[in-house]
Amino acid sequence: MDAGAVAAALEEARFDARQNSRHEDLGDDVRGRAELAEWERLTQLLADAAPGTVYAPEADDVVRAELAAAAAAAAREAELREAARIAARADELQALRELGTLEQTEPRHGDEAVRDELTRRAGSYVQVDVDAWFAYALAARLGHYRDPAAREDAAGLLPAPVLAHAALLAELARLVPGVGVGVDQLAFAARLAQADPAATAQLADFLVRVPACAEGSPA
Known part of the structure; x- marks a missing residue:
């Protein structure tokens, strides 16, 4: 105008x-x-x-300030809603743990942040059962981990021991059909991952090549 x-x-x-x-x-x-x-x-x-x-509204300092304030308020509101969602989901998973049915539950999008909340509530102590549940779900591709993009995102959202545990479970299940990767099975994999996640990840990478090595071995 x-x-x-x-x-x-x-x-x-x-x-x-x-x-x-x-x-x-x-x-x-x-x-x-x-x-x-x-x-x-x-x-x-x-x-x-x-x-x-x-x-021109885009050159108006007052308009820009009002838009920035509105955007900040909307972002804060979104943060509060997300925090409430995480807290509610953490309560739900905690209740399932107490009922002994956590392993029967499939993970959802955003549960990695819920893991962080449960860890915070526990005083930053590692919760072995929760981490084992994540590793099992990631290895078996349960819940939102059916989506390759979610599995890729998990690499930046879950700690190294959980990722190494999941990788080892997946390779062991592939090498020994029928062995399963349940939370209560292959418990040694969780102990290895917690003790030395880097070595566990290297072991999983090595096992990827085992079938090819076996096929090329002399009879």
Whole structure:
């Protein structure tokens, strides 16, 4: 908008304000006063600018500040909703642990953050049963881990021992069909991963090549 258009809008807002002031039920028109104040501000903004300046909201410091404040408020609201979701899911998983049915539950998107919450509640102590559940679910591709993208994301969301445990479980299950990778099976894999995750991951990588080595061995 140029100065002429802004001035015309200001006059219209002033006219509306005068009309409203004559009616008792419109005398307390907060929105109308706000609009009038805004047109007055824009008129002064263009009056202070170089001749011929056209008003552009994206160059208005006040508008930019209001948009930034709205974005910050929306982000904060999203954070609060996510924190509430994580807390509720942590309560749910804790209840399942106490019932002894955690291993029967499939993980959901975002449960990696729930693991962090459970760890925080436990005073940062490693919770072996929860980590074993994650490793089992990742190895067996349960829940949201059916999605390759979720498994890829897990590499940056879960700690090294859990990832190494899952990798070893997956390779052992592949090498010994029918062995299963349940939470209560192959318990030694969890102990290896907790003791030395790097070596456990290297062992899993080595086992990937075992079938090829066996097929190339002399009879």
